[in-house]
Amino acid sequence: MKTNFYRVMGALLLMATSSIQAAGLMVSDPWVRAAPPNAPALAAFMTLENHTNSDLALVEVRTSLPVARVELHRTIMADGMMKMVQQKQMPVAAHGSLQLKPGSWHIMLIGPKEVPVMGDSVALTLVLSDGSEQKITAKVRKGNMMMKGGHNKMMHH
């Protein structure tokens, strides 16, 4: 029994380690946009880069922040209006990248018990389509819209 237990633990440990290494998803510049103290919803943004040979997708996000729920959304312009459309997943193609930015893909943190302030850190766990998880820390800062053509207008204060 004991040997079995260690074998299982060892296997689990190996799986855990390999999943971190094999995840191959590089997350850069994660941030949560500073919001009014009574904001009913927050948005988190980042750049996801997939350095593997297989397509990946972000399927779920968990956070240490006390919120009612987390959803994946994308803002689209249609019908002369900006529409937020909930997404089942955010696809990151093999050797491709996906930018989560204002006016586009974003992680929506709905119903925060307390709104974090500038400079705070928000822990996020990204769950990927291959079952792996990645823990990241997003800083709270002010932000602005990304212009069409990828010209970044993020503001740092």
Add this chain to the structure above:
Amino acid sequence: MPRPFFIAVLASFKGNNKMTTQPYSVFYKVGRGWLMLAAALLLGGCGSSNPPPKTEAATILPQAKAISAFTLSRGPEKTFDDENLKGRWSLFFFGYTRCPDVCPTELFTLAETLRKIEEKSDTAQEKPQVVFVSVDPQQDQPEAVQKYVSFYHPEFIGVTGEQVAVDKLARSMGAIYERAYFLNGKALIFDPEEGAPEGLENSYLINHSATIFLVNPEGKLHAVFSSPHMSDTIMKDLAAIQQSWG
């Protein structure tokens, strides 16, 4: 000459309206086509004698358009009405506080615009008042709207009111929005006449135009800035418009 020019601009707005990407259908509309038609009739109806100032992003109406009289709530006690538009320039944006992406982006840009005007040292520019109208009085109390916008700039004015009053003002300016209901991430379809199913009355997001409306010191709609918005451009276009106003 201004007439065909403006109609061309209007047509290019309409170019965005193709029903291309619409994964979820939408059930509550505040007569969009109707608005476009009304705007076309109103704007196409008359011309102006002076050539408009050169602007980068602002579309100046050939003839400033009167806004129907309105009274909205500002905070728990104060009101905000059409008289508050007289004698100063105003920038209007229509949104709602549960909006996590578009409204914060626009409010940030507008706050940045005001700060840039405040910091201008070479030539003083008259600072406009910025008015954020919540189109969601069902879930946004007036005091919450004011608190929400004050975060972006202490001088921002946050207002809302009876849905009919908000709708009337929006229609008068040409702002469009609609409620889209969801249940577990899926579109919820029901007869708008009967209303949302019990318990799901607040399960909606609001799709809305991201236009910034410029109202002149006579309280008339003077120009519109369609998105995306840049604070530098808004500031410069506003300065050009203010100068030509003389």
